[in-house]
Amino acid sequence: MPARIPPARSPPARSPHGRTAPLTVDRLNELMLVSAIVLIVAVAAVRLSSRTGLPSLLVYLGIGLAIGQDGLGVRFDDAELTQVLGYAALVVILAEGGLSTKWREIRPVMPAAVVLATVGVGVSVAITAAGAHYLVGLDWRLALIMGSVVSSTDAAAVFSVLRRMPLPRRLAGTVEAESGFNDPPVVILVVAFSMAGPLDPWYVLVGDITLQLTIGVVVGVVVGRLGEYGLRHVALPASGLYPTAVMALCVLAYAGGALAQGSGFLATYICGIILGNATLPHRPATRGFADGMAWIAQIGLFVLLGLLATPSELLDDFGTALIIGLVLTLVARPVSVVLCTLPFRLPWRDRALLSWAGLRGAVPIILATIPLASPGRDSDRIFNIVFVLVVVFTLIQGPSLPWVTRRLGLARGERTTDLDIESAPLERLRGHLISVGIPEGSRMHGVEVAELRLPKGAAVTLVVREGDSFVPTPTTVLRHGDELLVVTTDAVREATERRLVAVGRGGKLAGWLGTGSSALRRGH
Numbered sequence: 001m002p003a004r005i006p007p008a009r010s011p012p013a014r015s016p017h018g019r020t021a022p023l024t025v026d027r028l029n030e031l032m033l034v035s036a037i038v039l040i041v042a043v044a045a046v047r048l049s050s051r052t053g054l055p056s057l058l059v060y061l062g063i064g065l066a067i068g069q070d071g072l073g074v075r076f077d078d079a080e081l082t083q084v085l086g087y088a089a090l091v092v093i094l095a096e097g098g099l100s101t102k103w104r105e106i107r108p109v110m111p112a113a114v115v116l117a118t119v120g121v122g123v124s125v126a127i128t129a130a131g132a133h134y135l136v137g138l139d140w141r142l143a144l145i146m147g148s149v150v151s152s153t154d155a156a157a158v159f160s161v162l163r164r165m166p167l168p169r170r171l172a173g174t175v176e177a178e179s180g181f182n183d184p185p186v187v188i189l190v191v192a193f194s195m196a197g198p199l200d201p202w203y204v205l206v207g208d209i210t211l212q213l214t215i216g217v218v219v220g221v222v223v224g225r226l227g228e229y230g231l232r233h234v235a236l237p238a239s240g241l242y243p244t245a246v247m248a249l250c251v252l253a254y255a256g257g258a259l260a261q262g263s264g265f266l267a268t269y270i271c272g273i274i275l276g277n278a279t280l281p282h283r284p285a286t287r288g289f290a291d292g293m294a295w296i297a298q299i300g301l302f303v304l305l306g307l308l309a310t311p312s313e314l315l316d317d318f319g320t321a322l323i324i325g326l327v328l329t330l331v332a333r334p335v336s337v338v339l340c341t342l343p344f345r346l347p348w349r350d351r352a353l354l355s356w357a358g359l360r361g362a363v364p365i366i367l368a369t370i371p372l373a374s375p376g377r378d379s380d381r382i383f384n385i386v387f388v389l390v391v392v393f394t395l396i397q398g399p400s401l402p403w404v405t406r407r408l409g410l411a412r413g414e415r416t417t418d419l420d421i422e423s424a425p426l427e428r429l430r431g432h433l434i435s436v437g438i439p440e441g442s443r444m445h446g447v448e449v450a451e452l453r454l455p456k457g458a459a460v461t462l463v464v465r466e467g468d469s470f471v472p473t474p475t476t477v478l479r480h481g482d483e484l485l486v487v488t489t490d491a492v493r494e495a496t497e498r499r500l501v502a503v504g505r506g507g508k509l510a511g512w513l514g515t516g517s518s519a520l521r522r523g524h
Contacts, residue, residue, distance in 0.1 A: 038063060038299075038303060039296070039299060041063060042059070042060055042063060042299040042303065043299075045059040045060070045063070046059075056298075057298070057302050057361050057362060057394065058391060058394060058395060058398075060298065060299055060301075060302030060303050060306065061302050061303075061306040061309075061391065062306065063302075063303050063306060064302065064303040064304060064305060064306015064307045064308075064309070065306045065307075065309060065311055066306075067303075067306075067307065068306060068307045068308075068309065068310070068311070069310065070310060070311045070312055071311075074307060076304075076307040076308060077308065078308075079308065079369045079383075080369075082304055082308050082366075082369050083366065083369040083370060085300070085301070086301055086304075086305075086362070086366035086369065087366070088297075089297035089298070089300060089301040089362075090183070090265065090297075090301075090363065090366065091250070091251060091254045091264070091265070091268050092247075092290075092294055092296075092297040093294050093297055093298060094180060094183070094250075094265055094269045094272065095250035095251070095268050095269075095271075095272045095290060095293075095294075096272070096291055096293065096294035097176070097179075097180050097269065097272065097294075098180065098250070098268065098269045098270065098272020098273040098274075098275075098276055099246070099272045099273075099275060099276035099286065099287055100276060100287055100290070100291070101176055101177070101180070101272070101273050101276060101277075102173075102277065103273060103277040104277075105169045105172065105173040106173040106174075106176060106177040106273075108170065108173070109170055109174040109177065110177060111344070112174055112340070112341060112344045112346070113173075113174050113177035113178045113181060114177075114181060115340045115341075115343075116174070116178045116182070116336070116337065116340050116341075116354075117177075117178050117181035117182035117185065118181075118182075118185055118209075118213075119336075119339075119340050120178075120336040120339075120340040121151050121152070121182050121185050121186055121189075121336075122185075123335060123336035123339055123340070124328070124332040124333060124335075124336045125147040125148050125151045125189060126147070127147075127327065127331055127332035127335060127336075128146065128147035128150060128151060128324065128327055128328050128332045129143040129144045129146065129147030129148075130143070131323070131324060131327030131328075131331070131332070132146045132147060132324050132327075135323050135324075135327065136320050136323055136324060141193065141199070142382065144189075144193045144199075145190060145193045145194055145371055145382060146324060146382060146385065146386075147332075148186055148189040148190045148367070149186075149364050149367045149368050149382070149386055150324070150325075150328055150360060150364050150386060150389060150390075151182075151186055151328070151332070152182050152183055152186035152360075152363050152364060152367070153175070153178060153179045153182060153358045153359055153360065153363075154179065154359055154360055154361025154362055154363045154364070167353075167405065167410065168410060170350070171350055171353055171354065171357075171410065174354065175354065175357050175358075179359075180269040181266065181269070183265050183266075183363060184209075184212065184213055184216060184263035184265045184266040185209050185213065186363075186367065187263075187265065187367065188208060188212060188263070189205070189209075190367045190370050190371075191370060192205055192208070194370050194371045211261075211262075212262045212263045213262070213263055213266055214262070215257060215260050215261060215262025215263065215267075216257045216262040216263030216264065216265070216266030216267040216270070217266060217267070217270060218262075219253055219256045219257040219260055219262060219264075219267040220253050220257065220266060220267035220268065220269070220270030220274070221270060221271075221274065223249055223252055223253040223256060223267065223271045224249070224253065224270060224271040224272075224273070224274030224275055225274060227245075227246070227249035227271070227274075227275055228274060228275060228278040228280065231245060231246070231275075231278075231280050231281070232278070232279070232280060232281075235281075239281075239282050239285060240285075242280065242281055242282040242285065242286055243282070243285055243286040243288075243289030243290065244289075246275050246280070246286050246290070247289070247290060247293065249271060249275060250268050250271050250272050250275070251268070252271075253267040253268050253270070253271035254267055254268040279494050279497055281432075298362070301362050301366075302362060305362065305365045305366070305387075308369075308383075309383070309384070309387050310384075313380070313384055314384050314387060316384070317381060317384045317385045317388060318388055320385050321384075321385045321386075321387075321388035321389040321392065322388075322389075322392065324385065324389060325389040325392060325393045328389075328393075329358075329393055333355050333358045334351075334355040337351050337354045337355045337358075338351055341354070349408045349410055350410070352404075352408055353404065353405060353410055356397060356400075356401065356404050357397075357401060358397075359394060359397055359398060359401075360389070360390045360393060360394060361390065361394065364386050364389075364390055365383075365386055365387055365390055367386075368382055368383045368386040368387070369383065371383075430489065430490050431487060431488060431489050431490060431493075432487070432488050432489075432490065432493045433485065433486075433487060434484075434485070434486040434487075434488060434496065434497065434500075435483065435484070435485060436483070436484040436485075436486060436500055437482075437483050437484075438479070438480055438481065438482045438483075438484070438504070439480065439481075440480050440481075442480065443503070443504060443505060443506060443507035444478055444500075444503050444504045444507070445478065445479055445480045446477060446478070446479075446507075446508075447477070447478050447503060447507060447508045448474065448475055448476065448477055448478070448508075449472045449473070449474050449475070449476045449478065450474035450475065451503075451508040452499065452500070452503055453499065454486070454488075454496055454499055454500075455488075455492040455495045455496055455499065456492070457488060457489040457491060457492040458486060458487070458488040458489070458492050458493075458495075458496040459486065459487055459488075460472055460484055460485070460486050461485050461486070461487050462484070462485035463476065463478075463482055463483070463484055463485075464482065464483040464484075464485075465479065465481070465482050465483075466481070486500070
């Protein structure tokens with residue numbers, strides 16, 4: 001975020017008599033009890049959402065509405081606090097998205113994703129704002145705010161829905177990269193349109209966006225590369241410190257980018273991509289830690305947004321939200337996708353899926369708190385419209401996306417699953433222990449140990465199969481579900497990991513199929 005945006009200031013909690021209510025141990029106990037119950041219910045609701053195809057964000061919003069002032073009576077109307085906590089949650093969500101994004105999958109589609117996240121956002125804002133002005137009657141300032149708020153695809157929604165679907169890598173990578181990159185320009189536009197005074201000329205806005213995105217990229221790359229170098233050359237005394245350090249680096253990238261007058265969100269996402277694709281120790285543990293943090297952030301964020309909404313006021317703007325949502329979904333998004341992908345000559349089926357996969361989620365609702373925190377321009381109405389729009393169209397697009405994918409003939413059948421590789425340094429012995437899990441879908445199934453052709457200085461020392469451990473021979477055939485323990489020297493650790501990943505993707509002929517070490521080095 002640019003530094004010129006004034007920090008949100010939240011009023012202290014007050015007692016019914018007007019005095020500031022201190023946070024005592026008893027109140028802390030009550031708060032922890034309620035938070036734990038909400039978290040447990042939300043975690044259980046994930047099972048329901050996965051079985052029904054209902055996006056989990058709607059379940060979490062429903063929990064917030066249920067315990068709000070029109071439900072159990074919990075009153076919460078602090079838009080500034082919601083905005084601040086929303087930014088913090090979005091940093092965690094984008095960090096996890098970057099850590100779990102595979103660079104080899106998004107690298108070929110980066111040009112298309114960047115154009116969609118910048119030019120596509122501009123086209124979508126213009127068309128949606130025009131629809132809000134001419135069809136609904138909003139004045140141009142409100143219409144531009146509305147168009148900006150709803151033009152960002154939501155990273156949390158995209159990551160949670162698309163990664164469960166067998167999409168072609170080019171499409172999944174395009175949508176994931178776009179959702180990670182399009183938040184920064186949208187945030188800049190919403191803030192610019194929400195500020196008092198006359199609007200800046202369009203070329204000033206374009207220059208401001210370009211400058212902030214450039215700063216965000218530079219900060220993200222610098223923090224990511226320095227963090228990668230440090231974590232690879234410093235053996236920390238406990239494995240749990242590696243995930244903590246990685247998340248701290250992603251937060252550092254956000255803070256550094258924001259304080260440098262750039263896009264902290266973009267810096268976070270890029271730093272996450274660099275660290276997530278680096279050969280760092282305890283990578284699976286790091287991704288698991290980040291995934292858990294992102295779930296907590298999503299649950300807390302959606303429940304908080306549900307608390308902030310007032311259900312009795314939402315129906316008043318239902319028709320307006322439906323009209324703007326139809327313009328966005330059926331006109332603005334498809335037009336922006338078609339125009340932005342013209343230079344890349346994508347098939348019409350790919351464009352149709354990209355148009356329908358522009359899922360909305362928490363990000364538009366968070367952005368709606370920016371004008372809500374500065375009342376005076378129908379800010380409550382903007383929030384209500386965005387809230388209804390996100391709920392209705394997420395309910396339509398999320399469950400229907402698998403059906404649309406099948407109808408377009410884009411669903412993939414067989415899917416190769418990457419190995420689960422975790423590396424632990426042995427500082428005094430100048431070596432590494434590499435734990436390798438062979439999942440379903442890996443092409444390492446059926447490969448003999450000798451056919452792995454590991455570099456000199458690396459050896460498979462133990463195999464765990466169905467609970468039994470044994471020392472393998474060169475002719476031991478590996479199977480799905482096996483856990484391998486590989487010992488390597490420091491010098492060949494990276495080459496060993498690349499070779500294991502290559503065999504997992506290409507089988508015993510990986511070296512002749514273009515999936516060997518050189519190919520992996522280019523795609524990492």
